[in-house]
Amino acid sequence: MRTRRLSPGFLFAAPALFVLTVFFFGPVCAAFVMSLTDFDIYALASLHNLRFVGFANYLDLLQTPLFWRAFANTCYFAFVGAPLSIAVSLIAAMALNVPAVRLKSLHRTALFAPYVASLVAAAVVWRYLLGSGGAFDEILHAIGLPAVDWLGDPRWSMPAIILFAVWKNFGYNMLILLAALQNVPQDLYDAARVDGAGPWMRFHHVTVPGIAPSLWLVALLTTAGYFQIFAEPYVMTQGGPAQSTVTLLYFMYQDGFKWWNLGHASATAFILFAVLVGLSLLRPRTREGVA
Amino acid sequence: MKSRRAILAELFLTAASLMALFPLAWMVSVSLMPPHDAVGFPPPLWPSHPTLANYRELFAHQNMGRYVLNSLIVASLATVLSLAFNVAAGYAFAKLRFAGRDRIFRGLLAALIIPGQLSMLPLFFLMKELGLLNSYGGVVVPFMASLFGIFLVRQYALGLPDEMLQAARVDGASEVQIFLKIVLPNLRPIMVTLGVFTFLSAWNDFLWPLIVLSHDQLYTLPLAVASLSREHVQDSAMVMAGAVVTTAPVLVLFLALQRHYVRGLLAGSVKG
Numbered sequence: 320m321r322t323r324r325l326s327p328g329f330l331f332a333a334p335a336l337f338v339l340t341v342f343f344f345g346p347v348c349a350a351f352v353m354s355l356t357d358f359d360i361y362a363l364a365s366l367h368n369l370r371f372v373g374f375a376n377y378l379d380l381l382q383t384p385l386f387w388r389a390f391a392n393t394c395y396f397a398f399v400g401a402p403l404s405i406a407v408s409l410i411a412a413m414a415l416n417v418p419a420v421r422l423k424s425l426h427r428t429a430l431f432a433p434y435v436a437s438l439v440a441a442a443v444v445w446r447y448l449l450g451s452g453g454a455f456d457e458i459l460h461a462i463g464l465p466a467v468d469w470l471g472d473p474r475w476s477m478p479a480i481i482l483f484a485v486w487k488n489f490g491y492n493m494l495i496l497l498a499a500l501q502n503v504p505q506d507l508y509d510a511a512r513v514d515g516a517g518p519w520m521r522f523h524h525v526t527v528p529g530i531a532p533s534l535w536l537v538a539l540l541t542t543a544g545y546f547q548i549f550a551e552p553y554v555m556t557q558g559g560p561a562q563s564t565v566t567l568l569y570f571m572y573q574d575g576f577k578w579w580n581l582g583h584a585s586a587t588a589f590i591l592f593a594v595l596v597g598l599s600l601l602r603p604r605t606r607e608g609v610a
Numbered sequence: 611m612k613s614r615r616a617i618l619a620e621l622f623l624t625a626a627s628l629m630a631l632f633p634l635a636w637m638v639s640v641s642l643m644p645p646h647d648a649v650g651f652p653p654p655l656w657p658s659h660p661t662l663a664n665y666r667e668l669f670a671h672q673n674m675g676r677y678v679l680n681s682l683i684v685a686s687l688a689t690v691l692s693l694a695f696n697v698a699a700g701y702a703f704a705k706l707r708f709a710g711r712d713r714i715f716r717g718l719l720a721a722l723i724i725p726g727q728l729s730m731l732p733l734f735f736l737m738k739e740l741g742l743l744n745s746y747g748g749v750v751v752p753f754m755a756s757l758f759g760i761f762l763v764r765q766y767a768l769g770l771p772d773e774m775l776q777a778a779r780v781d782g783a784s785e786v787q788i789f790l791k792i793v794l795p796n797l798r799p800i801m802v803t804l805g806v807f808t809f810l811s812a813w814n815d816f817l818w819p820l821i822v823l824s825h826d827q828l829y830t831l832p833l834a835v836a837s838l839s840r841e842h843v844q845d846s847a848m849v850m851a852g853a854v855v856t857t858a859p860v861l862v863l864f865l866a867l868q869r870h871y872v873r874g875l876l877a878g879s880v881k882g
Contacts, residue, residue: 326706326707326708326709327702327706327708327785327786328702328706328707328708328711329702329708329709331698331699331701331702331706331785331789332698332699332702332703332706332708332711332714334694334695334698334699334755335695335696335698335699335755335760336699336714336755338695338754338755339718339755339757342729342733342736342751342752342754342755343724343726343729343752343755344721345732345736346728346729346730346731346732346733346736347724347728347729347732349732349735350728350729350731350732353731353732363735363738410622411622411623411626413619414619414622414623414626415619415623417615417616417619418616419613419616420616420619420620420623421620422623425627426623426624426626426627428865428868429627429630429631430623430626430627430630432630432631432634432861432864433630433633433634435810435860435861435864436634436857436860436861437813437814437831437832437835437853437856437857437860438814438816438832439814439816439832439833439835439836439856440637440831440832440835440852440853440854440856440857441633441634441853441857443835443836443839443849443850443852443853444633444634444636444637444850444853445633446839447640447846447849447850448633448636454632454636454655486629486630486633490630491875494872494875494876495875495876498876518615543723543725547725547727549727549816549817550816550817550832553816553836554836554839568727568817571727572817572820572821575731576734576821581731581735584731585731585732588725588727588728588730588731589728591725591727591728592724592725592728595723595725596723599723
């Protein structure tokens with residue numbers, strides 16, 4: 320047991336740690352180094368063409384209008400989409416948590432199905448749904464509103480993608496919040512009711528505090544996840560119209576794998592990482608084991 | 611007697627379930643339309659004469675069989691590798707002592723915040739050097755060992771009774787024998803969970819295969835459907851059939867193993 324390097328525990332963990340080091344931690348460190356170089360298609364051919372440029376890529380990005388556009392679009396998607404999606408998750412979870420509701424497991428499965436469906440396939444379907452004369456136009460028409468060119472109008476393209484993302488993702492948080500709701504003791508509700516608290520008061524003073532740790536966690540993870548949006552604009556809008564749906568990762572992908580500015584693209588990836596680290600600092604310090 | 615609250619909740623859930631399922635049902639419906647039915651953009655709600663012509667076209671002329679095979683190979687390979695690496699490591703972090711274990715584990719926990727995309731640009735270069743671009747191996751590399759997988763297994767393995775392992779050691783069993791004969795059978799539930807999770811994420815993965823695969827012979831289903839939808843926008847019925855072929859297998863797998871999947875999902879949310 321005390322033979323340091325060959326203890327069985329280390330041998331069991333070593334393969335996974337080796338793989339993680341070579342294929343994850345190593346590349347992450349390399350990405351940082353890469354972001355400090357002018358790694359491009361010439362360096363891809365031969366590393367002799369590589370030059371160290373310090374923080375020039377970062378400074379250059381800060382002066383690239385499309386980068387700021389991508390940053391703003393990503394923030395729009397994350398800060399509007401994530402709260403909306405969590406609100407839908409919470410409402411659905413609360414409805415599923417009402418006693419005496421029939422067919423709960425059927426509803427739960429139906430509401431979760433979009434989350435399991437392949438993102439790309441679902442985005443393709445939604446492109447048709449949102450297209451001119453699609454189901455959304457029919458609905459608007461039925462309630463007497465003018466048709467909207469969802470994916471063709473720069474003002475509506477991001478709301479359309481948010482709508483899609485909410486539909487696709489809310490089931491995941493719904494299950495997590497439902498588990499949290501089920502842990503709120505029923506006595507607290509009964510006591511509040513005896514004290515004459517209405518539905519809104521009970522929600523505000525019993526439900527929200529009861530699920531607060533989970534709610535925080537869900538909010539942070541969802542926002543962080545939404546910052547990593549890529550496939551939706553890739554499939555539904557190709558970043559358009561008028562660059563209204565270019566996101567940070569879409570920008571990074573184009574920059575890196577279309578124009579082969581790998582150094583530049585790595586810098587974008589690290590700025591995204593910095594945002595995520597910043598978000599994680601918002602998490603309230605909870606006691607060990609809670610949430 | 612039913613409260614007004616329950617009735618309201620039921621109404622809401624029914625409406626929400628219909629909205630959640632509508633795009634999926636519509637996808638199936640359009641995929642069954644004869645080509646001339648679906649020429650409108652987008653096409654009507656229901657097929658006048660349901661047909662499997664689009665599926666025949668996909669498999670006969672659009673190479674769909676190959677894409678299904680690619681996806682099956684990639685997702686299965688990812689699942690097997692992920693189980694091999696993560697189960698051993700998760701068990702070791704839970705139940706075996708070795709130098710630096712807790713420090714390493716805390717490091718892994720902190721690393722959870724690193725987005726996978728951060729590694730992708732250098733990883734692409736590494737794949738190129740290793741000759742793994744345009745190969746199944748290149749696609750599954752990020753799935754081999756995962757922080758999530760290690761945590762998931764560790765969490766479950768913590769619950770294995772120490773006495774059971776100790777008794778086997780006293781009987782003279784080697785650590786490998788204990789792992790194979792005692793630990794693995796007891797970890798089976800969490801292995802199913804991790805397996806389903808890995809299979810679904812490898813099946814649905816998009817960005818990394820898009821980067822690694824440029825030969826369309828090797829495309830997985832999401833890549834194939836994305837390119838199909840770019841090249842055949844007008845042929846919506848066929849594109850929908852492609853979307854059905856991509857989505858149906860994972861939905862069926864999910865329905866069959868729902869309980870395991872949801873347990874993994876809840877366990878994953880405990881650690882942020």
